[in-house]
Amino acid sequence: MLLQALLLALWAGYCSFDDQGPQMLRRPLLVGPMVGIILGDLETALVISATLELMWMGLGNMAGYQTPDMIVGTIVGTSFAITSGSEIAAGVALATTVAVLSQQLILIVGFIRQFFAPWADRLALTGNFNSLLKIEAAGALLQFAVRAIPTFLVIYLGSGVIDQVLAYIPAEVLSSLNVASRILPAVGLSILMTIIMKNGMWAFLIFGFVLNAYLGLDILPITLIALAFGTLYLWIMQIKDQQQAAPAPVATTADVDGEGEYDL
Numbered sequence: 001m002l003l004q005a006l007l008l009a010l011w012a013g014y015c016s017f018d019d020q021g022p023q024m025l026r027r028p029l030l031v032g033p034m035v036g037i038i039l040g041d042l043e044t045a046l047v048i049s050a051t052l053e054l055m056w057m058g059l060g061n062m063a064g065y066q067t068p069d070m071i072v073g074t075i076v077g078t079s080f081a082i083t084s085g086s087e088i089a090a091g092v093a094l095a096t097t098v099a100v101l102s103q104q105l106i107l108i109v110g111f112i113r114q115f116f117a118p119w120a121d122r123l124a125l126t127g128n129f130n131s132l133l134k135i136e137a138a139g140a141l142l143q144f145a146v147r148a149i150p151t152f153l154v155i156y157l158g159s160g161v162i163d164q165v166l167a168y169i170p171a172e173v174l175s176s177l178n179v180a181s182r183i184l185p186a187v188g189l190s191i192l193m194t195i196i197m198k199n200g201m202w203a204f205l206i207f208g209f210v211l212n213a214y215l216g217l218d219i220l221p222i223t224l225i226a227l228a229f230g231t232l233y234l235w236i237m238q239i240k241d242q243q244q245a246a247p248a249p250v251a252t253t254a255d256v257d258g259e260g261e262y263d264l
Contacts, residue, residue, distance in 0.1 A: 001083075005156040007038050008075055013148030015071045020143070028052035028074040035078040048078045048091050055092070069106060072147050073099025076154050102150060109146045113139060204229065 011034055018025035025031070028049045036045025056070050077095025081088060116139055123131045197205070208226065211217045217225075 002156065004038055004079075005152050008035060008079060008155055009148040009152035011035070011038070012071055012075050012151040013144040016143050016147040017140075018071075026071050028056060028070055031071055031074045032078045035075050036082070039079060039082045041082045044082050044088075045078050048081055048088055048095070049074060051088060051092055052077065052095055055096075067103065068096070068099035069102035069147070070099060072102040072151055072154075075151055079155050098154065102147070105150065106146055109142060113142065 011031075015025050015031055032045045032049025032052070033042060036042035039045070052070070052074055056068070073095040076098045077091040077093075080094050081091025084090075116135055120132055120135050123129075123135070193205075204226070207229075208222055211222050211225065
């Protein structure tokens with residue numbers, strides 16, 4: 001189990017770099033199958049991954065909001081269901097708990113990483129570029145470890161370590177983290193709205209609200225409708241940009257002479 005725990009930890013650490021990328025590798029349907037390959041039960045991994053994907057389909061990091069960690073949650077929940085032979089529901093329940101706990105850890109690490117930027121700025125002013133590379137390496141290592149280490153500990157030591165961690169954390173701290181996790185979505189949405197509420201984009205927001213609140217559509221049909229409108233809007237803006245970029249017609253000598261023939 002040690003080798004499998006190490007491989008799963010390496011996979012979690014590798015997926016962690018998706019925070020700085022397109023944020024697609026974090027999806028359970030991409031994370032879970034590798035767990036099944038490592039543990040030798042791809043069928044169970046696919047079932048749990050599909051279940052978690054449906055449950056977390058609408059999640060995505062938005063401005064300052066950090067979603068529950070789908071990477072660690074998927075890996076731990078899937079591996080627990082495979083190794084213990086439990087039902088799918090047990091793996092999904094554990095994945096949800098671990099995802100929320102890992103979310104709080106990522107928020108703390110993200111706060112620590114904020115101090116890297118002014119540190120790097122001071123080094124840049126002194127021209128110490130070798131130290132800048134070391135800060136970059138330290139940030140990458142921290143990004144890798146924030147998911148690799150918890151994944152290894154939970155899988156190698158067993159799911160009981162989660163209950164032990166929760167028992168040692170004061171209730172006030174858990175309550176504060178819970179309140180903060182509820183506030184951050186509102187903060188992230190407000191930051192995002194300052195961007196989209198420009199150039200008439202508020203009309204799309206109202207249209208989406210009407211589709212959900214008054215017509216009762218779920219997130220998937222609204223997303224498909226938004227995709228269609230977004231594609232049409234992109235095409236219209238591209239045509240508009242091409243028309244604006246096209247040079248104005250310039251009168252040639254032949255045109256002037258031709259007009260002159262009729263000038264009496």
